[in-house]
Amino acid sequence: MRYALAFGLHPLLAGKKKCESKFNAESKAGSQVMRALRFAEFGPPSVLRIEEVAIPEPSEGEALVRVKAAAINPSDIGDVAGRFKSTTLPRTPGRDFAGIVVQGKRHEGEEVWGSAPELGIQRDGSHAEYVVVPTETLSVRPNSLSFEQAAAIGIPYVTAWASVVSAAQIQPGETILIVGAAGAVGQAATQIANWKQAHVIGADLTSDAIPGVQWVVDTRTEDLCERVLELTGGKGVEVAFDTVGGAMFEPALRSLRRGGRQVAISCRGEARVSFDLTDFYHNSSHLLGVDSYGLTARQVGEISAELRRGFEAGTLKPPAIEIVPFKHAVDAYSRMAAGLAKVKQVLDFRFVN
Numbered sequence: 001m002r003y004a005l006a007f008g009l010h011p012l013l014a015g016k017k018k019c020e021s022k023f024n025a026e027s028k029a030g031s032q033v034m035r036a037l038r039f040a041e042f043g044p045p046s047v048l049r050i051e052e053v054a055i056p057e058p059s060e061g062e063a064l065v066r067v068k069a070a071a072i073n074p075s076d077i078g079d080v081a082g083r084f085k086s087t088t089l090p091r092t093p094g095r096d097f098a099g100i101v102v103q104g105k106r107h108e109g110e111e112v113w114g115s116a117p118e119l120g121i122q123r124d125g126s127h128a129e130y131v132v133v134p135t136e137t138l139s140v141r142p143n144s145l146s147f148e149q150a151a152a153i154g155i156p157y158v159t160a161w162a163s164v165v166s167a168a169q170i171q172p173g174e175t176i177l178i179v180g181a182a183g184a185v186g187q188a189a190t191q192i193a194n195w196k197q198a199h200v201i202g203a204d205l206t207s208d209a210i211p212g213v214q215w216v217v218d219t220r221t222e223d224l225c226e227r228v229l230e231l232t233g234g235k236g237v238e239v240a241f242d243t244v245g246g247a248m249f250e251p252a253l254r255s256l257r258r259g260g261r262q263v264a265i266s267c268r269g270e271a272r273v274s275f276d277l278t279d280f281y282h283n284s285s286h287l288l289g290v291d292s293y294g295l296t297a298r299q300v301g302e303i304s305a306e307l308r309r310g311f312e313a314g315t316l317k318p319p320a321i322e323i324v325p326f327k328h329a330v331d332a333y334s335r336m337a338a339g340l341a342k343v344k345q346v347l348d349f350r351f352v353n
Contacts, residue, residue: 035352036128037329040090042082045333050326053092056124056132063104063135065112068147070126071096071321072329072345073155077337079120087121094125096154097133098147099349104135111141115154115300117293127329129349134297139304142311148346149318153307156319159292160188161303163263165196167288168239172197177228179203179219179252180243181210184319184344185265189241195315198239201231203248224251236260249273253285261286321346 038051058064076093078084096115101107114137119125123132141150164170176193180186181202190212193200202213205220217227229236236257242249245267253262253275262285267273280287295303310316320343324332332345 034129035326036092036124037094037326038090038092039080042080042087042089045077045080045330045337048080048093048330048333050329053128055130058103058132061135062132063107063138064102065097065099065104065114065131065133065138066102067097067099067126067129067131067349069098069151069323069349070094070347071152071154072127072332072336072347074336075155076120076125076127077333080333084121091120092124092126092128093120094127094131095119096151097126097131098141098150099131101138102130104138107135107138110138111147112138113141113145113150113153114138114304115158116297117295117300121293127347129352137297137300137304139301139308142308144312144314145318148321148323148348151346152319152321152344153311154304155292156184156188157192157307157316158295158300158303159185159265159290160192161307162292162295162299163241163265163290164189164192164239165306166303167263167290168241168261170196170198170239173199174238175199175201175232176239176241177201177203177237177252177255178213178241178243179224179248181213181216182206183243185243186241187211187319189243191316192310195310201228201237203252219248224248225254228255232257239263242266244268246270246273250275253280253287256283256285259284259286261288263288263290265290265292319344323348326352 032055033052034055035050036053038049039047041047079093098113101110116133116137176198178186178189182204190200194212200213201215202210203217203219203224207218210216215231236255238260240252240255240262242252242264243266246269322343323346326347326349329347335341336345
């Protein structure tokens with residue numbers, strides 16, 4: 001089964017489309033029923049079903065968004081698999097989306113994009129025709145991006161911004177080491193670091209060039225700390241952004257120059273790590289943790305507004321995406337879970353009925 005691939009602005013979506021009329025949007029909402037991807041038990045993607053459910057009603061401080069497109073992230077697959085203890089059932093997964101506000105003070109008719117940590121976990125998510133979200137999490141869709149492209153930005157770029165800008169406070173001229181630079185968050189962090197005029201050393205399981213990275217360290221064959229010190233004249237980097245954790249945590253920490261900052265967001269493999277505490281405090285190092293699930297709706301909205309400026313200026317670029325009709329959502333989940341999807345999967349809701 002083949003779907004449309006989009007590496008730039010999708011040709012069928014080039015130019016800014018006119019927003020659907022408020023009348024049509026409200027008529028659709030008035031049907032009281034929508035189609036949503038649901039799971040009533042934890043497990044592989046095969047537990048998912050497309051079902052008809054009631055269209056949710058927004059409360060004070062919330063907005064009802066007609067979803068035009070919604071990305072599938074690895075965390076969505078983990079959510080369905082039961083990796084998040086706070087997920088309640090039955091549930092609709094999905095954290096990222098782009099669409100049109102149907103109900104919501106000051107936002108009706110706006111074309112928006114957004115992401116919310118609790119979506120798909122503590123409240124129904126975006127893999128449905130409609131989603132209710134806090135209005136604070138909404139941001140106007142960048143005019144340079146299609147709905148599908150905007151839907152693919154959320155988690156990777158919000159996490160990268162919260163880590164590189166908010167936590168590490170990257171400065172022009174500084175050098176940042178990004179561990180896992182070839183991944184979705186790593187690529188987003190690289191673009192943001194370039195935008196902030198920082199130099200980027202990327203580390204990953206590859207020797208291939210990585211877009212936006214000035215030097216690549218192949219962690220399969222090279223000692224990370226030794227190579228970073230070599231590239232920086234023995235000084236080390238001001239910032240290390242570790243998207244991997246586990247065995248890569250200590251080498252990244254040892255790659256910091258005096259007073260350097262390391263940001264950790266994940267841990268693959270062993271959750272417990274160790275490092276030389278004496279070296280740590282003698283180096284005046286700073287260790288920071290960022291959890292995208294801990295961000296508030298307001299923080300996500302503020303970050304999205306900042307990212308919008310980068311995309312509209314052309315400084316930030318959307319990732320490559322594969323547009324999948326919503327009716328094939330379970331298949332898209334399965335392909336992602338099996339590692340068969342080469343680019344980000346984005347569900348398209350244009351032809352649901």
